Amino acid sequence: AVEAMTDRFCIKSGGKANFHFSAEDLMACCSSCGNGCDGGFPAAAWSFYKTTGIVSGGQYNTSQGCQPYEIPSCDHHVVGKLKPCSKGEKPTPSCKHTCESSYGKSYASDKHFASSSYSVRGVENIMQELVNN
Numbered sequence: 001a002v003e004a005m006t007d008r009f010c011i012k013s014g015g016k017a018n019f020h021f022s023a024e025d026l027m028a029c030c031s032s033c034g035n036g037c038d039g040g041f042p043a044a045a046w047s048f049y050k051t052t053g054i055v056s057g058g059q060y061n062t063s064q065g066c067q068p069y070e071i072p073s074c075d076h077h078v079v080g081k082l083k084p085c086s087k088g089e090k091p092t093p094s095c096k097h098t099c100e101s102s103y104g105k106s107y108a109s110d111k112h113f114a115s116s117s118y119s120v121r122g123v124e125n126i127m128q129e130l131v132n133n
Contacts, residue, residue, distance in 0.1 A: 001033075001045035002026055002054065009112070012133075019112060021049075022057025022067040029095035046117040053111035055099065066099035066110040 002021035030048040034040020058064025060072050070093055074085035097107045120129045
């Protein structure tokens with residue numbers, strides 16, 4: 001969900017805003033969005049973005065944004081370029097209302113909120129939505 005939010009935020013700004021939403025913040029802090037590392041519910045994620053907001057973040061092992069991802073990447077159910085994932089799943093990180101100490105903003109001041117949240121169904125409607133918004 002945060003990849004789509006990041007893209008939509010950039011598109012809405014006409015390419016001027018470079019803000020990457022934190023998968024860590026969404027996954028750890030949205031209790032209604034699903035099952036943490038076991039997947040979730042996109043509509044709930046968008047609602048969380050509107051009502052609670054999401055801070056900035058980055059990939060694992062970076063210091064990008066307020067809350068970069070803390071779980072290492074691995075090849076899950078496929079043979080690829082990364083190490084295979086461990087047999088047991090890692091627990092979902094706990095929700096933290098703080099940014100990395102090296103980040104120059106507070107958690108509250110880094111939050112971004114959606115102005116609205118809604119669903120679009122059907123391929124044609126989704127394509128039209130992407131053109132319009």
